[in-house]
Amino acid sequence: MSNDTLEPVVTPNDVWQNVRKRAWITIAVPLGVLAYLSYTWFAFGVPELLSKAQPERAVILATDSVAHKIHVTKLLRRDILEVAIEGERRATFEETNMPDWVAVDDTDATVDLGDGYLVEIIGKRMDFTVPGYGVVTGIATNTGVDIILPEGDVPDYVKANPKKLDVRPTLDRRVQVTRTKIEVHNYFGGWENFWFPFHSELYGMSFSQLYALALSADRMDPNYSNLWFMVHEFLENPDWQHGEIFVALFETIMMAVLGTITAALFGLPLAFLAARNFTPSMFLRFGTRRLFDFLRGIDMLIWSLIFIRAFGLGPLTGALAIAFTDTGSLGKLFSEALENIDNKQVEGVRATGANQWQRYRFGVIPQILPVFVSQVLYYLESNTRSATVIGALGAGGIGLMLVETMKTSRDWENTSYIIILTIVVVIIMDQTSGWLRRKLIEGK
Incomplete structure (x- = not known):
């Protein structure tokens, strides 16, 4: 009598049952996952969320987080022109230290934004030359803004309505016109006034100048050593705190x-x-x-x-x-x-x-x-x-x-x-x- 263990006989029906079971699992699991994702897509209001999304605003905020802008602003009611970092009054340029890309003539200005982008502000009129498109004109009136655009299709970066003209052909250039002001934004990489305040005596100094000043015996402030004066100016920076x-x-x-x-x-x-x-x-x-x-x-x-x-x-x-x-x-x-x-x-x-x-x-x-x-x-x-x-x-x-x-x-x-x-x-x-x-x- 043989002691060999008899192996179970696998019939074609058993094979077919196993194939059906595996096929059912292979199909049912992905369908279940797909059904769950479909439910959450609508239950969590993803379509409504996407419809309200403002990707262009996210790009602007991301740009603002790594760069700063200088505002050239003409206040029409008071007929004055201001050039300031981030529009702050405490960071306003004087006539003697205007940026080289801003040419001021009393309360008018010519702003060279580079690469052929040029803004001219004369009275209540603003002419913005955009390479490849033409000259966009905005004229402030008592009721709103009169807008003159080049012939042809209006690009997406031009937002024009009777109350406001907003032109942003690139991320680092922007012009706005309303009935009360004309404003030009020019962006620059980096954080503004990070080390010292705009009106600080240390503003704009290079590292080598600061190093030499720290070793100098001539005090900038009689109450502090030069090194401590630098530390004080840095810590008390009102913009960065x-x-x-x-x-x-x-x-x-x-x-x-x-x-x-x-x-x-x-x-x-x-x-x-x-x-x-x-x-x-x-x-x-x-x-x-x-x-x-x-x-x-x-x-x-x-x-x-x-x-x-x-x-x-x-x-x-x-x-x-x-x-x-x-x-x-x-x-x-x-x-x-x-x-x-x-x-x-x-x-x-x-x-x-x-x-x-x-x-x-x-x-x-x-x-x-x-x-x-x-x-x-x-x-x-x-x-x-x-x-x-x-x-x-x-x-x-x-x-x-x-x-x-x-x-x-x-x-x-x-x-x-x-x-x-x-x-x-x-x-x-x-x-x-x-x-x-x-x-x-x-x-x-």
């Missing part, structure tokens, strides 16, 4: 540090109460674990709004929001680490005659220290980003300043500046936390 931004960044970091350390200090002892191998009382374990669920179940932003209503605006409310949320998260992680420790080490410490606190100190803490340090540092790094969002709600710090710069369309370069600084701080926190982990855990 460097000093206030650095203070706000420090508040944001302190908010994250205080909240994370508070959460770790409260989360660790509570974790012992939630760990099964340290707390025999099921009632106490259940209550502690539900406390963790409650604290981390309410989002950090909600806690922030609650504390803002209770204590008012300020960094303390942000630190409390971080502490409450992370106490629940870290407490849960610590309790799970405690439940997975090796009891042999604890028994070894007990055999030496150590008391309970010594068993915790030498038998338990060294085992959970890597998890404790790693998780605390990770949450510290994450909370630096979270503190920015919480600050935007009113808790202060860099988040509040970021929201203030986004309220208007004029300060997007300041918005970019704050975002870049925030990213730099997050990178520094990431590198620092990685270095601390290696020092404390790996012993390097």
Whole structure:
């Protein structure tokens, strides 16, 4: 009698059933995904959102975030001509230091925008020469604007109506005419007045000039050394507010540090109460674990709004929001680490005659220290980003300043500046936390 195992016989019907099953799965899964995406497309109102989208405005804001513009403005009611950076009165050019591409004749001007683009302002009339199209004319009247365009199709960059003429043939050139003013925008790469204010004695100096000035014994201001005068002018720049931004960044970091350390200090002892191998009382374990669920179940932003209503605006409310949320998260992680420790080490410490606190100190803490340090540092790094969002709600710090710069369309370069600084701080926190982990855990 043969001991060989009889192999099951595969019939053509079995093969056909397998083919049908695989074909059904192959077809049903993509159809299910397609049906889900179709539902979300309409449920989330994507068509309406796309219909309201303004990509050209997004391009303008992106341009404003990396460049600045000089305004040549003629105010028709007062018959005056002004040339200013970003249209700011405190950054207005005088007749003696006009840009070389602006020729002023009393209250009239000729503006050379380069590459053949030329604007002539005479009285209430503006002539804009656009290469490849012709001369666009706008004449301000008491009721609106009379517009004269070259014959043929009107390009998309010409927005003409009886109330306003707006011509933007390129991203870095723009002309507007209304019944009250004629305005020319000329864009330049870079951030304006970033280092020093427009009317500062240091404005326009090169790095070599600043270096020589810092070493000079002749003081520009008798109350400060030249080096400190430079630092003062930089920090007190009214356009960029460097000093206030650095203070706000420090508040944001302190908010994250205080909240994370508070959460770790409260989360660790509570974790012992939630760990099964340290707390025999099921009632106490259940209550502690539900406390963790409650604290981390309410989002950090909600806690922030609650504390803002209770204590008012300020960094303390942000630190409390971080502490409450992370106490629940870290407490849960610590309790799970405690439940997975090796009891042999604890028994070894007990055999030496150590008391309970010594068993915790030498038998338990060294085992959970890597998890404790790693998780605390990770949450510290994450909370630096979270503190920015919480600050935007009113808790202060860099988040509040970021929201203030986004309220208007004029300060997007300041918005970019704050975002870049925030990213730099997050990178520094990431590198620092990685270095601390290696020092404390790996012993390097």
